[in-house]
Amino acid sequence: MTGFFPDTRLRRIRSTGWSRSLHRETTLTPADLIWPLFVTEGTGVEEPIASLPGVSRWSVDLIAKRAMEAIALGIPCIALFPNTQADRRSDDGAEALSPDNLMCRAIRAIREACGDQIGILTDVALDPYTTHGQDGLLDDAGYVSNDATIEVLVEQSLNQAAAGADIIAPSDMMDGRVGAIRSALEAEDHANVQIMAYAAKYASAFYGPFRDAVGSGGLLKGDKKSYQMDPANGEEALREVALDLSEGADSVMVKPGLPYLDIVRRVKDRFEIPVFAYQVSGEYAMIEAAAAAGAGDRDALVLETLMSFKRAGCTGVLTYHAAHAAKLLNG
Numbered sequence: 088m089t090g091f092f093p094d095t096r097l098r099r100i101r102s103t104g105w106s107r108s109l110h111r112e113t114t115l116t117p118a119d120l121i122w123p124l125f126v127t128e129g130t131g132v133e134e135p136i137a138s139l140p141g142v143s144r145w146s147v148d149l150i151a152k153r154a155m156e157a158i159a160l161g162i163p164c165i166a167l168f169p170n171t172q173a174d175r176r177s178d179d180g181a182e183a184l185s186p187d188n189l190m191c192r193a194i195r196a197i198r199e200a201c202g203d204q205i206g207i208l209t210d211v212a213l214d215p216y217t218t219h220g221q222d223g224l225l226d227d228a229g230y231v232s233n234d235a236t237i238e239v240l241v242e243q244s245l246n247q248a249a250a251g252a253d254i255i256a257p258s259d260m261m262d263g264r265v266g267a268i269r270s271a272l273e274a275e276d277h278a279n280v281q282i283m284a285y286a287a288k289y290a291s292a293f294y295g296p297f298r299d300a301v302g303s304g305g306l307l308k309g310d311k312k313s314y315q316m317d318p319a320n321g322e323e324a325l326r327e328v329a330l331d332l333s334e335g336a337d338s339v340m341v342k343p344g345l346p347y348l349d350i351v352r353r354v355k356d357r358f359e360i361p362v363f364a365y366q367v368s369g370e371y372a373m374i375e376a377a378a379a380a381g382a383g384d385r386d387a388l389v390l391e392t393l394m395s396f397k398r399a400g401c402t403g404v405l406t407y408h409a410a411h412a413a414k415l416l417n418g
């Protein structure tokens with residue numbers, strides 16, 4: 088309990104910089120960040136993404152350089168997303184299972200350049216590989232088939248683990264995929280490969296620029312509401328997390344980030360496990376647009392937003408601002 092004014096003046100501890108430092112409840116460091124990176128074909132290629140100002144797709148050789156940059160900045164983990172060439176996309180997303188796909192080549196190049204100095208998190212879902220832009224296989228009625236999709240996701244996970252992925256991150260929201268992937272990893276000698284489950288991934292309007300980045304935006308027909316969660320639901324997120332943990336998830340993710348910090352807090356309080364949030368592409372674009380319009384100072388907006396994730400209970404944050412934020416934090 089606090090006392091009463093004037094004996095208690097909360098402004099006393101705010102009155103100087105050193106005192107504010109001393110009383111700060113939450114810290115934000117580069118070690119809290121995971122940097123999502125987009126991979127594309129070619130050599131020496133950097134392709135800026137118009138809807139994500141300041142973010143580019145990189146060819147495999149340059150992705151390894153980004154990973155080295157992350158290490159130098161103190162960022163412990165990167166997340167990879169491929170922009171699969173149009174002629175390698177198909178209805179069944181079979182390119183996801185090729186040991187020489189863009190994702191696997193990027194994993195190997197980073198491993199070769201960086202050894203185990205950085206964690207490589209890989210996205211498991213079919214949307215960067217399908218001609219219809221959905222995360223799984225469609226049945227005859229156009230419904231994303233749960234159990235048939237899981238079989239492919241298991242193979243996709245094993246393919247990434249064999250290439251050297253450290254954290255498998257299923258983003259598809261099929262029921263039961265975490266358990267199936269965990270069993271397969273155990274059986275195939277990948278006992279130390281982690282699973283970060285996109286446990287509470289919402290059917291959000293904030294994913295637009297990401298779909299441009301992986302080239303699925305123009306392909307997607309309809310929406311993803313039959314597998315991603317309804318933004319109105321919180322209790323259901325707790326059930327999703329409970330299931331993924333029971334199936335062997337090492338950590339869970341809430342996505343998007345800022346509009347769902349209440350979910351982060353509820354998950355953290357209920358389960359006391361590592362919780363990550365994904366500050367998604369539309370959130371990034373919103374901050375950039377606000378700063379460009381003069382509505383706020385870019386650096387301050389970035390750091391305040393990321394601190395709020397930590398305060399809400401996040402273990403770490405996936406953010407396209409990771410490198411910039413780390414530079415600011417490193418002074």
Ligand SMILES: NCC(=O)CCC(=O)O
Nearest residue numbers: 258293294297367368369
């Ligand atoms: N599976 C990864 C994503 O869907 C990312 C979404 C975004 O950044 O908008």
Ligand SMILES: [Mg+2]
Nearest residue numbers: 260261262327
């Ligand atoms: Mg689930």
